[in-house]
Amino acid sequence: MEDNNRRNQPQYDDEISLVDLATTFLKRRRVFYAVLFSTLLAGIAYAVLMPERYDYVSLVKLAEKDSGSYIEKPAAIIATLENRWLPDYQSTYHAEHDGSIPFKVRFENPENTGLIRMVSEASPSQRESIKQVHAQLIDELSQAQSAAVSSLKQNLERQIESLSSTIKMLEGSTDAGAAIAAAFEKRLSLEATLNSMRPMEVLTVSRESAERKGPARSLIVLLAGLLGLMGGVFLAFLTEFASMVKAQMSES
Template identity: 55%
Template sequence: MVEPPQGPSRPQYDDEISLVDLATTFLRRRRVFYVIFLVVSLVGVVYALFVPEKYEYVTLMKLAEKANGTYVEEPATIIAELDSLWVPDLQATYRAENSRNQPFKLTASNPKDTGLIRIVSEASPPLAELIEKNHRKLIERLSSEQEQALSRLRKSLEKQIASLDSTIKMLEEGENTGDAIASAVEKQLALESDLQSLSPFEALVVSRQSGENAGTSRSLIVVLSIMLGLMAGVFIAFLAEFIGLVRNQLAGE
């Protein structure tokens, strides 16, 4: 009787590990797991209890505005000056006076399609007074620059209006100047309207504290510490088993 051909036999490995072996190893080293899990979890809970809460402190400013919704200075230009000049100046001054870096950041932004400048700092309540002081310095500097730009624009408009007024008087003395006078008066009225439409710089909100904690929530820290404790406990339990096996093998030799 001819025996059916048999396929290649599957090699057997002595070092294959089954789920039963893993479970047995884990139970044997469960005390290591418990210790690591409890230590990591307790450290996370203690950290969550003592970590200081952080809040956002927001300052909001409205740029000086011309007619038709345009601005005396473009918001993008103001943001560039804040980021490149004014904020670094404040940081350098603090570093020179205290021999350390400023303990918070000053971040400037321009909400889309608006003439608003938003300055945000994130820190714990004990720094609120220092943050407000820095925000007010930026407000004063921006207010001064905006007032100067607005004053230049106002003087330019007033000069143009006065020039047109003189032109109109000269035209009134001539003949057949009706169309020219009408055009000059129309332009003068437009300039006067632009002058009346000028809106000054205004600080709307100064270093207002947010109502909610802006930092990592304590509950999230506790949950993450428990998860980290579980992973670290399992890993170190198997690592302890591996080290034990290596030691036994070396001792047997």
């Protein structure tokens, strides 16, 4: 009965064994080596010749009205930088150089701070150009901040002067004690705000990041090796398949 079952089982002549795969691979190993080494060499060349790029960062601290409170909101400053001062500079640059600025400038506000970061990614050869652009934008921001500080100071000084006059007028009244106390308290609050005001501070201009941007050279070489390995195996078997098809067509 068992012999009959064995005879009835279908025989598959087209099955491929691991030995067949290994034989085919060894037969076409030159194709594998050629693809692997050419891809690896291309990856090494790209990693070596890839231009270095760094982040160049400028950092300013906005003018403070008092501790943790800023005369102008960071979001409003960034909107002005993105939609007014940077486009104005881009127009001037295009008119002078007949081309666009060869790098981008992005603006960030770290959460819960009054800091504005200007960041540009470029090669070291463009550092001076980045410094010039950042310095121009910082100058525009500085002028706007100085004007805002001056305006707020004048407003506070006028209010303090008005309160002082009001206090003098009320001092002659017998029943104005509560009003005088309220005026004194308000004047002290305004004076404290005036004394705690701080101008905008430039912390750094176009500082180069410590680490290079982009993938590491070792990672590029590793990926090239993996790509060459997979591509070499695939092309080795594809070459053998094409050879077998060609041989069968020539026989027929």
